[in-house]
Amino acid sequence: MTDGRSRRREDTRQRLFVAAVELIAERGFSATTVDDIAARAGVAKGTVYYNFESKTALFEELLRHGIGLLTADFRAAVDGLPPREALAALVRAELEYIRRYRAFAQLLLSEMWRTNREWQQTLRLLRGEAIEVIAESVRAGVASGDLPADLDVGTASSALFGVGLVVAVDWLVFQPDRPIEDVQEALLGIVRRVAQT
Amino acid sequence: MTDGRSRRREDTRQRLFVAAVELIAERGFSATTVDDIAARAGVAKGTVYYNFESKTALFEELLRHGIGLLTADFRAAVDGLPPREALAALVRAELEYIRRYRAFAQLLLSEMWRTNREWQQTLRLLRGEAIEVIAESVRAGVASGDLPADLDVGTASSALFGVGLVVAVDWLVFQPDRPIEDVQEALLGIVRRVAQT
DNA sequence: GTTTTTATACTGACTGGTCAGTTTAGAAAG
DNA sequence: CTTTCTAAACTGACCAGTCAGTATAAAAAC
Numbered sequence: 001m002t003d004g005r006s007r008r009r010e011d012t013r014q015r016l017f018v019a020a021v022e023l024i025a026e027r028g029f030s031a032t033t034v035d036d037i038a039a040r041a042g043v044a045k046g047t048v049y050y051n052f053e054s055k056t057a058l059f060e061e062l063l064r065h066g067i068g069l070l071t072a073d074f075r076a077a078v079d080g081l082p083p084r085e086a087l088a089a090l091v092r093a094e095l096e097y098i099r100r101y102r103a104f105a106q107l108l109l110s111e112m113w114r115t116n117r118e119w120q121q122t123l124r125l126l127r128g129e130a131i132e133v134i135a136e137s138v139r140a141g142v143a144s145g146d147l148p149a150d151l152d153v154g155t156a157s158s159a160l161f162g163v164g165l166v167v168a169v170d171w172l173v174f175q176p177d178r179p180i181e182d183v184q185e186a187l188l189g190i191v192r193r194v195a196q197t
Numbered sequence: 198m199t200d201g202r203s204r205r206r207e208d209t210r211q212r213l214f215v216a217a218v219e220l221i222a223e224r225g226f227s228a229t230t231v232d233d234i235a236a237r238a239g240v241a242k243g244t245v246y247y248n249f250e251s252k253t254a255l256f257e258e259l260l261r262h263g264i265g266l267l268t269a270d271f272r273a274a275v276d277g278l279p280p281r282e283a284l285a286a287l288v289r290a291e292l293e294y295i296r297r298y299r300a301f302a303q304l305l306l307s308e309m310w311r312t313n314r315e316w317q318q319t320l321r322l323l324r325g326e327a328i329e330v331i332a333e334s335v336r337a338g339v340a341s342g343d344l345p346a347d348l349d350v351g352t353a354s355s356a357l358f359g360v361g362l363v364v365a366v367d368w369l370v371f372q373p374d375r376p377i378e379d380v381q382e383a384l385l386g387i388v389r390r391v392a393q394t
Numbered sequence: 395g396t397t398t399t400t401a402t403a404c405t406g407a408c409t410g411g412t413c414a415g416t417t418t419a420g421a422a423a424g
Numbered sequence: 425c426t427t428t429c430t431a432a433a434c435t436g437a438c439c440a441g442t443c444a445g446t447a448t449a450a451a452a453a454c
């Protein structure tokens with residue numbers, strides 16, 4: 001199944017993803033040209049269109065791929081943990097992810113709350129999947145009494161997700177010298193306080 | 198001083214601001230055309246260039262105008278208040294602002310953490326001015342012992358600013374039916390807890 | 395007060411360039 | 425002998441910015 005041909009192809013697609021994510025994080029989708037993406041990936045323009053339907057399709061697959069990884073990390077992080085520990089693990093996982101896929105996180109932050117774009121629907125769905133993992137832990141915690149009973153599951157989950165994203169990206173952009181541990185500690189401290197019953 | 202001519206011109210500029218902010222919030226800067234802006238403002242394309250140097254210049258002035266209003270609101274909100282009350286007042290002011298200038302808030306969220314764009318410098322400066330108002334209250338609170346001594350002023354201030362923006366815009370985009378008071382209460386509750394000495 | 399002049403505000407067709415996407419003939423990899 | 429990629433030319437839509445000309449309000453001249 002994974003013969004040399006499809007591995008090679010997967011490699012090319014990966015290089016295109018990396019090139020696209022970096023450029024789009026910097027300049028935004030519309031300001032990034034297909035020629036730029038191809039050049040940075042070290043590939044001919046035709047190859048982009050051999051591997052993807054269109055520029056938009058490339059971007060949508062990129063979103064699917066990136067958020068898919070994040071969701072998987074979230075699932076792995078909470079696996080088997082009780083609610084309060086699960087929340088701490090989620091914060092750690094999110095920051096770790098953002099540190100590793102910095103450009104993708106920046107791109108997400110820029111596109112997440114935009115309306116009226118073609119991929120809006122896709123993004124909304126994917127966001128829902130990632131947040132649902134958080135929501136499961138919050139829901140369990142509220143049910144078991146480990147978390148405040150008056151906590152609104154939906155709001156708390158999306159707030160946790162969004163706050164991690166902003167604080168981490170803000171740190172990456174405006175105070176890149178500061179060690180990530182500081183940010184993680186600050187965020188964990190906040191979550192711990194808010195989670196107090 | 199305010200003769201018919203300059204009043205008319207100011208009117209046109211205002212209409213262009215409103216049109217531009219709505220379109221850019223939806224589609225982003227690059228995907229918004231000058232023709233679109235002119236059409237929505239109900240003026241000819243040439244008028245845009247009569248009133249502004251370029252598309253980018255229009256956007257930069259828009260940023261200045263919008264963040265200027267926010268900073269002024271912040272100053273008015275904290276005026277004379279002791280630190281802890283000042284923080285609550287800032288949260289209220291920020292949410293009130295976002296409710297009123299919804300599109301601008303969305304635009305800010307999308308463009309704030311982008312790198313390598315022409316207006317990046319301007320935006321960074323303006324962000325600094327707004328956050329400095331928050332920082333003054335935090336600093337005073339830490340000094341007087343009203344706020345935890347180990348609170349990092351810079352991080353806390355920018356986190357407060359960013360969190361308000363994200364939570365509010367997330368609410369506007371994904372749960373528009375929910376009354377703003379809920380969001381305000383939730384946010385105030387969090388800030389109160391975090392601010393505990 | 396009516397006419398002429400001037401300054402300011404605005405118009406919209408036009409231009410030069412850019413960019414997504416296509417096409418082609420062929421090379422390289424498997 | 426098929427799949428994947430290359431290189432380069434090409435098309436057509438779209439778009440930022442320009443410019444010659446028009447409209448209008450106020451000031452100047454009569």
